[in-house]
Amino acid sequence: MLYLIFLLAGFTQGVSGFGSALIAMPLLTTFLTIKTAVPLCVLNSLIITTCLSLQLRRHINWRRIFPLLAGCLPGIVFGLLVLKHVPNIILQISLGLLIIFYASYNLFSSTTRKIKGKISTGWAYAAGFCTGGISASLGAGGPPTIIYVTMTGWTNDEIKAALSIFFLITSIFTALGQAVSGLTTPLILHDFIRSAPFTLLGVWAGVQLYNRINRQTYIRIMFWLLLVMGGVMLLTAF
Numbered sequence: 001m002l003y004l005i006f007l008l009a010g011f012t013q014g015v016s017g018f019g020s021a022l023i024a025m026p027l028l029t030t031f032l033t034i035k036t037a038v039p040l041c042v043l044n045s046l047i048i049t050t051c052l053s054l055q056l057r058r059h060i061n062w063r064r065i066f067p068l069l070a071g072c073l074p075g076i077v078f079g080l081l082v083l084k085h086v087p088n089i090i091l092q093i094s095l096g097l098l099i100i101f102y103a104s105y106n107l108f109s110s111t112t113r114k115i116k117g118k119i120s121t122g123w124a125y126a127a128g129f130c131t132g133g134i135s136a137s138l139g140a141g142g143p144p145t146i147i148y149v150t151m152t153g154w155t156n157d158e159i160k161a162a163l164s165i166f167f168l169i170t171s172i173f174t175a176l177g178q179a180v181s182g183l184t185t186p187l188i189l190h191d192f193i194r195s196a197p198f199t200l201l202g203v204w205a206g207v208q209l210y211n212r213i214n215r216q217t218y219i220r221i222m223f224w225l226l227l228v229m230g231g232v233m234l235l236t237a238f
Contacts, residue, residue: 001031002191003198006044010199013048014206016219017160018142018167020048021135022099023222026229030236034091038083039184042135042175043192044199049168051203052160059161064154067124068131068145068162072170075132080177082137091137092237098134099230102143103223119151131166136174142167 005027009020021041028037053060083091130144145166149159178184 002028002195006195007198007202009041009044010048010202011206011209012202012222013052014203015210015213016206016222017052017163018146019222019226020045022102022142022226025095026099026226026233029092029095029233034095035083035183036185036188038137039175039178039188040191040195042171042178043184043188044195045167045171046175047196047199048203049164049171051200051207052164053168055207056157056161056164059155059157060165061158061162064124064158065162065166067121068128068148068166069169071125071128072132072135072166073173075129075134076136076170076173076177077132078129079133079136079174080181080183082133083183084181086137089237092233094137096230096233096237098143099226099233102146103227103230105143105147106223107220107227119148123148123151132170132174135170136177 005024008027009024012023013020024041024044025034025037028040032040127144127148131142134144135142142163145163149162152159154162175184
């Protein structure tokens with residue numbers, strides 16, 4: 001089951017450029033505690049984002065990415081404190097609500113996504129902080145940054161490159177923070193080593209498929225599935 005989950009997670013992000021944790025976390029928490037699933041997701045995200053960042057390196061614009069990173073670092077510290085001291089059920093409910101919000105936004109906010117242009121850099125700092133906090137505490141911090149970049153006038157390649165390198169850097173800091181705080185145990189490292197080849201295979205398959213299908217249709221189907229998964233997580237928590 002673990003292998004299949006990370007195969008699917010890697011494939012999803014290989015196709016869309018984001019979403020691996022939002023696919024993996026609801027499934028992992030059906031048989032793992034959230035405090036085990038989060039560090040495991042972060043370690044596997046290092047593999048995914050490294051591969052995608054290398055593929056899209058020509059489209060990386062560091063000037064645009066810096067505000068996101070600057071806001072993210074204090075967010076990671078805040079998120080680690082939350083993960084260590086807040087009960088599992090609260091985190092699980094939060095994750096379920098996060099997934100429902102994220103899926104609903106992408107499914108029903110077509111009007112919002114048409115509003116593209118120059119927006120205040122302050123929103124980048126805010127998106128970065130929220131992303132860092134949610135990544136460190138729930139392992140699924142993508143939505144704030146993804147929502148931010150969809151409101152800009154960047155091209156698809158620029159958006160995907162920005163997301164990939166941003167999530168790579170934040171995953172590195174998050175993984176280091178989890179290791180220092182004792183959240184990354186030998187058992188988690190063992191599961192990571194076992195699942196990593198399947199994550200790589202999933203990324204490779206996703207990238208191969210990326211240019212062969214209607215990406216928007218695929219992502220829309222994925223969001224409907226995420227909406228169902230978020231509901232299931234809430235039911236499980238209660």
